[in-house]
Amino acid sequence: MFINETTNGTPLDSSWLPIYKIQGSGFYIGITSDNQWVIETNNSLFSLDASNRAIPIMELLELQPSEFYSAFYSACEEKGILKDIQQNFPVKKVIETGINQKSDYWCSLALNWLQALPMAEIGPFKSQLMDILEEKWLSQKTKQRIKKLLKF
Structure with a gap:
């Protein structure tokens, strides 16, 4: 079960901006007001930095990286997310x-x-x-x- 918490167990900021819907999954990648990348599933948020809760993000691996980056960066720009924040997306966590x-x-x-x-x-x-x-x-x-x- 996914809960609204960060890697250290503290609650995630509940104000977040959904940015990108993972194709075919219904999961959303978004960012909190304190610039933490999160995934929303079943009305719960969890940090993408939480090592034991990254399973839903694996759905990204089924996309071609170029397809993801193109759609993701475009969605970020539409939402006004700064480039330096976009580039902090934890892609290495997805790979790991x-x-x-x-x-x-x-x-x-x-x-x-x-x-x-x-x-x-x-x-x-x-x-x-x-x-x-x-x-x-x-x-x-x-x-x-x-x-x-x-x-x-």
């Missing part, structure tokens, strides 16, 4: 959540998003990717993609 699912499907989708990042931003994921290379749940194709990304 996909990799951590121990599912070839979600990991493969997360790799699509990881490959869309500038090379300089891939570094923090290298040890996480190295750690999963020998996992049995990972397909050979996904392992090869990881090795290519890590430049083996």
